[in-house]
Amino acid sequence: MAKKRKSGTGTVRQRSDGRWEGRVVIGYDDSGLPKTKNVLAKTKRECQEKLRQLTESMVGRNDRKVKPDMLFGDWLCYWYETHSKPTLRASTRNNYENVIHNHVLPEIGKIPLNKLSQNDLQQFYGRLKKNGRKRLTEQYGAGLSDRMVRMCHAVCRSALERAVRDDLLRTNPAIGCKLPPKKAKEMQVLDREELQKFLIQAQADGYYELFLLDLCTGLRRGELIALQWEDLNFETGVLTVNKQAYTVNGELQIIPPKTKASMRKLVLPPAVLAVLREYHRKVDSRWMFPSPVKADRPITPGVARRRLQTILERADCKRVRFHDLRHTFATLALENGMDVKTLSAMLGHVSAVTTLDIYTHITGDMQRAAAASIDRSIGKAEPREETEPERKGIVDFQPYVGKKR
Template sequence: MARKRKAGDGTVRQRKDGRWEGRIVIGYDDNGYPKTKNVLAKTKKECVEKLQKLKAECGGLKPEKVRPEMAFGDWLTYWYENHSKPKIRPTTQETYESRIRLHIIPEIGDIPLNKLTQNDLQQFYGRLKNSGRKRFTDKYGEGLSDRMVRMCHATCRSALEKAVQDGLIRVNPAIGCKLPPKKAREMQVLTREELQRFLIQAKFEGYYEVFLLDLATGLRRGELMALQWDDLNFKTGVLNVNKQVYDVRGQLQISTPKTKNSVRKIVLPPAVVAVLREYKKTVDSRWMFPSPVKEDCPITPGVVRRRLQLILEHAGCKHVRFHDLRHTFATLALESGMDVKTLSAMLGHVSAATTLDIYTHITDDMRLTAAANIDRGIGKAAPQEDASE
């Protein structure tokens, strides 16, 4: 296995023409996307040497230049590249880079690290909320959402906490800032009548097996698209969930799920196994849901998301997100009597507490029903007067 290069060292790969290519990030454009430079060489060793030379020519922040009076934007870039980026996934990197380059650095990046105050941050969050949106202002208005403001704060707070740990500043000015309230995202679920119409329409449009399996398991979209036939044991009905697929700027990436609990085994209902057995006869691919246009490749997550919206529209159902199919599965499972711990394991949650927190409205209804049943039971068991008396 090739040794992984350190964060910030750039990437080295061999091209199809046999030459070696090295590439480093030298900056970011107005949309937050990285700008790169590359070198070419006949051997890997020569490529690495050229890449090191290019890196030196382009400059960049060196650890010895880290100091308390440096610009907060420089510290934020150094913190992200060396302490945050190596730990997060490519899709998460995009969102971090976007808010750092589009929002944080342009607004407060020039303030010296050791001069940045809580008031600076508080005013910054206020500007984001009132007029911070860079794109789609006609559709969404001038201000950023409460969620984006909180995310910008989380990035600043983490970077400043590292500065405290490294002795560059004494206290973290982000602690104690007032933020927009955290709002739970509204959960939408399909009714049983809508589910029936939806699955009939999905079958008509050739996507029945995809959505049937998702509604029977509550898999995340990336987990569903990453399934291969080897993951399913047709004899036992056990489905192994051990990978996910995600799109990074048009390129599909396969990785292990984000948490240990997301790697799990799910026992499928016999009826679903029977449907998949018949469906397999029509598929000539190792992928359970192969792309119709790309060889040896699963369906792109974005494609199946768009297809969902079309099927919902054609079936006369309300529009829901793909993730709401997962909520629909969980709701039906709880209403059918599945215990929370079992559901938590099926969904790949870290703990049953996470499941309870997300589906508290359903479990509250279940508690009320249970209380009513107990009340009726106690009422029937009320002591009767002794007939002999």
């Protein structure tokens, strides 16, 4: 399991020049402002060691109360180290540190905390949207994405909200700022013909069991990758989901899920269980889907994503994200009569409301079909004859069996 860094041990991040930088608050000056020191190294491990030596050498910390006229950048670093970082996951910490060091501090870090206005923040967000991107500008343009602008705002707003709670500010200047609209990513699902072609190709490529299990359970990518054989009871067919995998700075981390609802038990269909039982005989690893190159490690999220795209291309299916396989499972489950509450529990959602919000378009179609059925039963309405579209057969589909990549 990934270990959390303790509060006060500093932050580690990779700079744009490729070097690693470690930074830690070493104390406070006579005005109550935090003082920081940094270390630089060529590798992350070397940087962590230098930072450890620096923190161990610190003595006589001065924990005086911070003041309203301190620089916003100093307050932001203090807030992050003291109040935010200890509660965050490694991946989220990485995102926060990128926002703080690459965007907020260079732009508005020198403004006094009690002088920072809503207009300062609004102009800051405008600059981010226009030319805030630090790298890959030729590929994505000069401006930051709407999502990243909103994240910068979220960090600033949380830090300023804490300043209000600590009586450093009367009001939060971030409240009321106009932000880019929040856009949900378009959901795509594989139809029945595509599903069959996809699974035929997945079997030819040696990834049938991984994608079959995902399409029959709706597991998140990280949950699927983190599965071990001890999580599956072959006698009862119960699969326990109690961890997830993700990558931070190129390192694979295995940690518990974010919410209690994500810790769940799923009963697998007998046919799927039979496939996994046969597959288990061929796998010499504690991981259900082990890495082909690293001993005693599962495949990485990146490998799973790339393999998905290769199989979709070879099967002549539309390009979908890994998360769309989860949407495909949910769509098929609803269309085949599964109730929303049961589906919500299987997906690991906090409540059925979340499931309804995501799949409103599907449940809406189901409600219209139910209303039409009631109308025919009670209102004596004649059912409309609908010509079912001709389904293409896939019996002639031949999977690609060339060199695997």
